[in-house]
Amino acid sequence: MDPEVFRRRIAPFRNRVVIDIGTGDGLFVYRSALRETDRFFIGVEPDVRSLEKTSVKTYRDTKESANALFVRATVDDLPQEFTAIASEARIHFPWGRLLKAVGSGEAGVLNGLRRVCEPEAKLLAVLSVDPERDYAELKRLSMPPMTAAHFDELKELYRAAGFEMRWETKPASSIPSTIETSWAGRLKHSKSRRLILLSAVAI
Numbered sequence: 001m002d003p004e005v006f007r008r009r010i011a012p013f014r015n016r017v018v019i020d021i022g023t024g025d026g027l028f029v030y031r032s033a034l035r036e037t038d039r040f041f042i043g044v045e046p047d048v049r050s051l052e053k054t055s056v057k058t059y060r061d062t063k064e065s066a067n068a069l070f071v072r073a074t075v076d077d078l079p080q081e082f083t084a085i086a087s088e089a090r091i092h093f094p095w096g097r098l099l100k101a102v103g104s105g106e107a108g109v110l111n112g113l114r115r116v117c118e119p120e121a122k123l124l125a126v127l128s129v130d131p132e133r134d135y136a137e138l139k140r141l142s143m144p145p146m147t148a149a150h151f152d153e154l155k156e157l158y159r160a161a162g163f164e165m166r167w168e169t170k171p172a173s174s175i176p177s178t179i180e181t182s183w184a185g186r187l188k189h190s191k192s193r194r195l196i197l198l199s200a201v202a203i
């Protein structure tokens with residue numbers, strides 16, 4: 001999208017822009033945009049095939065509010081037009097590269113996330129880990145052990161990037177109702193899976 005057109009589209013939603021990174025099939029953006037017409041929702045996803053159905057529905061059903069958009073990008077190369085526009089950034093159930101970056105606190109990615117946030121913006125990353133089932137994938141990603149000590153250390157890396165972060169863990173069955181995504185629906189029935197919620201504020 002032309003940067004000027006993009007700026008004009010989001011201008012009426014100043015301080016009310018939510019960016020969902022790794023949006024998958026875009027269900028969170030679709031449902032949120034329909035419910036909260038005074039906020040603008042952007043779904044970021046590298047694999048746009050998964051977005052086909054929801055993006056068509058979103059453009060059709062939000063025509064009047066014009067408050068949703070999907071963008072093909074990765075967390076490593078968030079568009080320059082996104083600089084300081086987000087009042088909220090969300091990452092729900094990351095996997096692969098996205099999990100590695102936010103779960104191990106990669107400076108380049110955290111700085112990129114901070115760049116798209118306005119001061120005092122909220123960042124929420126919801127990780128889901130099943131130590132047995134995910135063992136091979138976590139090993140492949142060279143992830144550090146998902147322990148309390150690790151997440152405590154992660155706070156320092158988030159702070160260095162300009163986020164005050166706290167974390168908590170919960171069973172997957174208690175996924176908050178505000179996280180309406182396709183993967184939330186799939187994972188909430190798991191008995192062995194735990195959620196790790198990283199909640200941060202841009203400082």
Ligand SMILES: C[S@@+](CC[C@H](N)C(=O)[O-])C[C@H]1O[C@@H](n2cnc3c(N)ncnc32)[C@H](O)[C@@H]1O
Binds near residue numbers: 046075091092093099
């Ligand atoms: C388990 S799915 C979760 C999808 C959605 N957030 C949900 O909750 O239904 C993980 C998503 O992360 C995306 N992803 C993986 N690596 C990424 C990256 N480097 N940047 C952005 N998204 C990425 C994948 O394409 C996939 O859609």
